[in-house]
Amino acid sequence: MSFSFLQHSVQAVVASSDRVQAQELLETLHQQPLPEEYWPTKVRANPTQLSSFAVSFDIDGVLLQGKHCLPNASESITLLQRLAVPFIFLTNGGGMSEKAHTQRLANRLSVCLDTRQFIQSHTPFLDLIPRLQEKNVLVLGGEQSNNIREVAEGYGFKNVITASDLAAANPSIFPFSEISQEHHNKLAKPLPAGPLVIDAITVWSSPRDWGLDLQLCRDLLLSDGGLLGSISKTAGDATLHNHGFQSDTPELFFCNPDHLWPTDYKGADGQPQLRFAQGAFKAALEGIWSVETNGKAPLISRTVGKPEHETFAYANNKLQAYQKVFHGAGAPDIGSIWMFDDNPASGILGANRYERGWKSVLLETGVHVAGTVPSVQPTSIQRDVKTAMGYAFQQEGWSLPEEAWVWATKLTQAIKKLQNVLNSPSNPQSL
Numbered sequence: 001m002s003f004s005f006l007q008h009s010v011q012a013v014v015a016s017s018d019r020v021q022a023q024e025l026l027e028t029l030h031q032q033p034l035p036e037e038y039w040p041t042k043v044r045a046n047p048t049q050l051s052s053f054a055v056s057f058d059i060d061g062v063l064l065q066g067k068h069c070l071p072n073a074s075e076s077i078t079l080l081q082r083l084a085v086p087f088i089f090l091t092n093g094g095g096m097s098e099k100a101h102t103q104r105l106a107n108r109l110s111v112c113l114d115t116r117q118f119i120q121s122h123t124p125f126l127d128l129i130p131r132l133q134e135k136n137v138l139v140l141g142g143e144q145s146n147n148i149r150e151v152a153e154g155y156g157f158k159n160v161i162t163a164s165d166l167a168a169a170n171p172s173i174f175p176f177s178e179i180s181q182e183h184h185n186k187l188a189k190p191l192p193a194g195p196l197v198i199d200a201i202t203v204w205s206s207p208r209d210w211g212l213d214l215q216l217c218r219d220l221l222l223s224d225g226g227l228l229g230s231i232s233k234t235a236g237d238a239t240l241h242n243h244g245f246q247s248d249t250p251e252l253f254f255c256n257p258d259h260l261w262p263t264d265y266k267g268a269d270g271q272p273q274l275r276f277a278q279g280a281f282k283a284a285l286e287g288i289w290s291v292e293t294n295g296k297a298p299l300i301s302r303t304v305g306k307p308e309h310e311t312f313a314y315a316n317n318k319l320q321a322y323q324k325v326f327h328g329a330g331a332p333d334i335g336s337i338w339m340f341d342d343n344p345a346s347g348i349l350g351a352n353r354y355e356r357g358w359k360s361v362l363l364e365t366g367v368h369v370a371g372t373v374p375s376v377q378p379t380s381i382q383r384d385v386k387t388a389m390g391y392a393f394q395q396e397g398w399s400l401p402e403e404a405w406v407w408a409t410k411l412t413q414a415i416k417k418l419q420n421v422l423n424s425p426s427n428p429q430s431l
Contacts, residue, residue: 003032003407010414014421019314021420025144029301030112034082038404042397043083050327053396054319054353055389056084056358058306059093059365061342062385064108064266064273066246066264072386075408078398079389082408086323086334088119090315092256092277092305092346094120095142097151110415116322119315121255121278121305128253129156136161137211138198138220138250140213143276146187148204159200163212164188166228173219184209186407196215198226202253206278217252217285220291221299225249245297252301254282257308258346259354262366274367279371290399306341307350316356338392340385344367352376359395361388 006029013021038045043049057063063073080087089105096104098118106113134161142148152160166173168188198220207213224230225248237244238311246252260274267273282301289299304311314339325333336357341347342365351360359377363385364370374381380389386405393400 003035003410006032007414010417011086014417017421017424019422022418024254026415026418026422029411029418031410034079034404034407038401038407039083040393040398040400042399050331051083051085051398052332053079053086053390053392054323054334054337056088056090056315056319056337056339056347057385058339058341058343058347058366059089059091059105062340062363062414065103065262067364068264071384072389072405072409074111074412075405076385076389076407077109077111077113078411079404081111083398084326086319086326086359088319088322089113089118089316090306090311090339090347091119092121092258093205094255095151096147097154098123100147107419110239110412111420113310116318116325119311119318121311122202122308124205124304124314125202125231125253125255126155126202127153130362132200133158135159135199136192136197138162138166138201138216140201140203140216141207143161143208152202159192160198162189163189163207163209164217165191166216167212174215176211180209180212184212196228198223198228198250200251200253202255203278203281204255206256206276207281208221209285210254210281213281214285214288218288219249221246221252221289222292223249236293236296242300243293244299245293246300252299254278254303254305256302256305257282257303258305258343258405259283262342272366306343306346307348307352307353309354312350312354312358316354316358319365336396340388342368343375344368344378348374348378349376352378358377361391363388387428 009025013025063070064114099115100112101120102115102118108183109240133156137157138161139152140163146333149160164184164187167184169191199221201217205322220226221230222235224232234240234244234247256278259279261277262272263275265273284300319334319337323334336359337358339347339351339358340363341364344362348360348362352357362368362378363372363383368374380391382391
């Protein structure tokens with residue numbers, strides 16, 4: 001079935017608003033191959049050749065700005081899929097399960113995605129399960145609509161406690177809760193009976209109720225063995241390591257060191273202005289901690305997420321494994337991995353440090369401002385995801401003709417039209 005015929009079919013389905021036909025045609029379009037004449041020359045010369053390179057995408061500021069797709073984001077994914085080039089999403093975002101996050105991104109990009117390709121900031125928290133599975137773990141961040149609790153429990157943590165649980169059980173734990181108390185009461189679950197000992201504090205996404213969460217972190221980091229409401233017996237003892245602070249208190253884990261991130265917000269000049277991310281919350285806690293300790297004890301914590309080595313090692317192993325799933329056990333190892341990111345201090349720094357075939361491409365569609373000197377020098381600076389794709393493919397000898405992008409754009413437009421039919425609330429067949 002020719003692509004031209006499919007385009008005409010899309011127009012007919014849109015005109016009729018037939019949801020059944022829209023779904024059937026949508027599935028056909030998702031399987032539509034890239035015409036051979038649009039393949040890179042190197043691939044046309046040897047159609048059985050497998051890609052020895054891969055792409056790793058940041059999301060915010062690379063593929064999305066807020067909830068909206070950046071230009072050529074969907075087309076980039078479509079072309080990689082049609083050319084069987086392995087890719088993953090390596091994001092410092094989080095706050096939901098990998099499955100839910102993958103589906104949300106797929107819907108926004110109008111493509112089909114595999115959960116195995118998705119690595120979010122807190123995915124490495126899975127490594128904590130053997131040690132903390134049976135312990136009481138305080139889970140912070142996200143909308144606190146219990147999605148964070150569900151994600152943590154889905155990872156395997158059996159005794160999950162949220163800030164809402166603590167605020168509902170003792171409303172005076174934070175004195176300025178008049179705006180948020182009703183919200184916490186609605187979401188809370190009963191606490192375990194008896195004195196509550198917290199073994200670990202984990203921050204899974206940017207906290208929403210900073211005042212409450214900072215108060216809880218401060219209290220627990222100054223507690224006696226994680227017993228909520230107690231006071232440490234060793235804090236401030238100059239004869240002990242770190243002046244006795246955090247000698248017997250809950251471990252503290254973060255999963256996103258990003259201080260700022262791009263959203264839909266625009267300033268007075270109409271240009272995007274960056275907003276606080278989880279790294280800003282960590283900085284606020286460090287400031288409070290410095291006051292509490294009179295500057296004598298740095299805050300002890302562990303952070304995963306970009307640019308940390310642990311996250312890039314995890315991503316590297318995932319990509320190599322996915323190559324075998326994608327192409328079979330005999331597929332060659334991936335030789336080079338192109339990290340597309342908009343933040344020099346995040347994916348660019350992480351890729352440069354990790355090396356092992358990783359190369360960094362800094363995009364000008366998010367944190368990094370065009371014309372400024374980045375704090376970390378990437379392999380290349382490119383205007384957007386399309387030019388980044390063009391650069392990486394050219395370096396690998398897989399130069400993409402412009403006609404391939406035109407085809408991918410037409411395909412994306414057709415898919416979005418069908419999605420509109422399926423999602424239309426005015427469609428009588430959707431009632």
